[in-house]
Amino acid sequence: MSKILIKNGLVIGVDRQEIQDILIQDELIVNISAYIDPPDNAAIIDASGKWIFPGVIDPHTHMGIPIKSGHSADTFASGTRSALHGGVTTILDFSVLESGQSLDESLNQRIKLAGESLCDVGIHVNITRFEPEILVEIPKLIEQGFNSFKVFTTYAEANMMLTYAQIETVAGIIAQHDGVLMVHSEDNDVITRASEPYADRSESHPRLHGLSRPAEAELVAISHLGEISSRTNCSIYIVHLNTAAGLAKAAEYPMLRVETCPHYLLLSDKMYEREDGQMFVSSPPLRTESDSKALWQGIQHGQVHTIGSDHCPFCLADKPQNTPFQDIPNGMGGVETLFPTLLAQFIERGLDLGLLVRLTSGNAASIFRLDHLKGSIKLGLHADLLIVDPELPVQGWEKSLDTNLDWNAYVGLPALFPETVIQRGVVVVSEGRVKYPSPGKILKSKSTSQE
Ligand SMILES: [Zn+2]
Known part of the structure; x- marks a missing residue:
């Protein structure tokens, strides 16, 4: 003992x-x-x-996930080691649903990979196909202790998107079984329209990545999701919220929970003008300084519930300079710096450290029903x-x-x-x-x- x-x-x-x-x-x-x-x-x-x-719960990481040209640069082993260094003792990562797989198979494949982790790991279940066989699995997985599911309102070209009508069906099922629906909230139509001017690739600067995924995309998606949460009574968790408009809209709906990320609080779209601007390409993109100011206000007003890193890092060689923005792998690392940078900000800004605890551990534990442990x-x-x-x-x-x-x-x-x-x-x-x-x-x- x-x-x-x-x-x-x-x-x-x-x-x-x-x-x-x-x-x-x-x-x-x-x-x-x-x-x-x-x-x-x-x-x-x-x-x-x-x-x-309390040890930090990072509700949003992507260790070693497959992308077009390989994998994100941290494995569960390396990423969780660096997580511990930054005070993260629990990560919540995501399964990856491959074609032909059931949710259960995708979850077990991910659990196997996560076996090498050095901190504790929870897995959210990605639902990137809308099929009757998939939907019937949801209650069973909740019963087995996997109660959070993630869907995407975009990435149609990668066959990951669900329509709002499909999301409403999924939300209805999840609500009946007291689960949580997580949504990547960027409207696909808005992105398609905004991307058209860059389709011929004559212009490809990283700043255009931001213009191709405008703030309006988040606002439109959250408006739909807010209505869906009211109609289904489903608790909907908006991942990586990043705009002032999206935050204000989300605050109108009591069943929405809001996560933001350190990169939206601490960095801005000015980073795209740097020589290494391509390294800051992530989805959703970095926003204006006034957006980040609004997020900090939202934090103080209780409109933001969690801060997750969306850790999906790449090395310099993975994101070469002068690559057209459409081909740059999306994502940044942040699990190791999540808590240390936020703590320094809270001290500098004179904010309540109890609020920091809510945002970095307490709220995630209760939203994802881990508060009997952590x-x-x-x-x-x-x-x-x-x-x-x-x-x-x-x-x-x-x-x-x-x-x-x-x-x-x-x-x-x-x-x-x-x-x-x-x-x-x-x-x-x-x-x-x-x-x-x-x-x-x-x-x-x-x-x-x-x-
Ligand atoms: Zn993510």
Whole structure:
């Protein structure tokens, strides 16, 4: 039996912060009190002057997913190692539905790949085909502990799109079984129209990627999805929301949940003018500074529920300069810098750290029904904990990244990395380095009967 006692840390909860001792036994938190007597054989960590956060849940990653020209550049093994370095102790990734596969087959294929992970992993189930055999699988998967499904309102050319009518049918089924529908929300017709001027490829600058997927695409899609959520009573989670207009529209519908990403908060479309502008090509694209300002306001007004990295990285060689924007692999890395950059921003902007906890762990745990395991510092939950030294410098962190990737979008921005990361009772990061990685496990959501 292993025991760790963390003494005198400032425990950052959703609505209060208190100096407390935390006792961990094996994988779980077994005591939290103002003073705990050190038990025999307990390892003691002195956290005086330090902050203690729950381990981060990154609700949106794409480890090693197939693209036209290969795979995104992190495997589950490399991506989860760098996740741990940045304080992410749980990632929620996505299955990939190949032609001819059932949802169950696609899920199991992904679970197998995720077996090499070093943090815990949940899998959202992608639904990129609308067929009766697929729809009947939804209730069964929810019963088995996979309660979140993702659909796309675009990517018709890649055969991944569902129409709004099809999405409404899927939403109806998911709502009946208390699942969550996640939607990539960019309207396909708007994108098709906006892309026409670039079809002959006479112009191919990365900035045109943004113009080919205008903000209007998000607004139109969210308007449809809001109505669908009201009609079906389905909880619909908008992934990677990125525009002021989309945010304002989403706020009109109580059944919508909103995720945004660090790149929409910390970067803007100005990046496309840089010499390495092609590296910032992602979908949806980076937006204006006023969009990102609106997202920060949305965060403070409770209109944003989670922040996910949408980690889908590529190396410099994967995105060569002067490639027409249509051929640049879409995506950026962000799982490792997710929490450290946000924490530095919250400090700089004087924002409530309890809000940061909600956005980076608590809300994801409750939306995806993992709050019986994770998402807060509470008796009986997994001991996934970050110890942060607020006195550590927030610059120069690039040197200590733990990644295979040769390019990082956030270099130059402040970031405060955790000094210690505990994953299900095991110290995996110590003195800011991944020292004792231990295997992650596959998570299942709590069934409604468990409540
Ligand atoms: Zn994504």
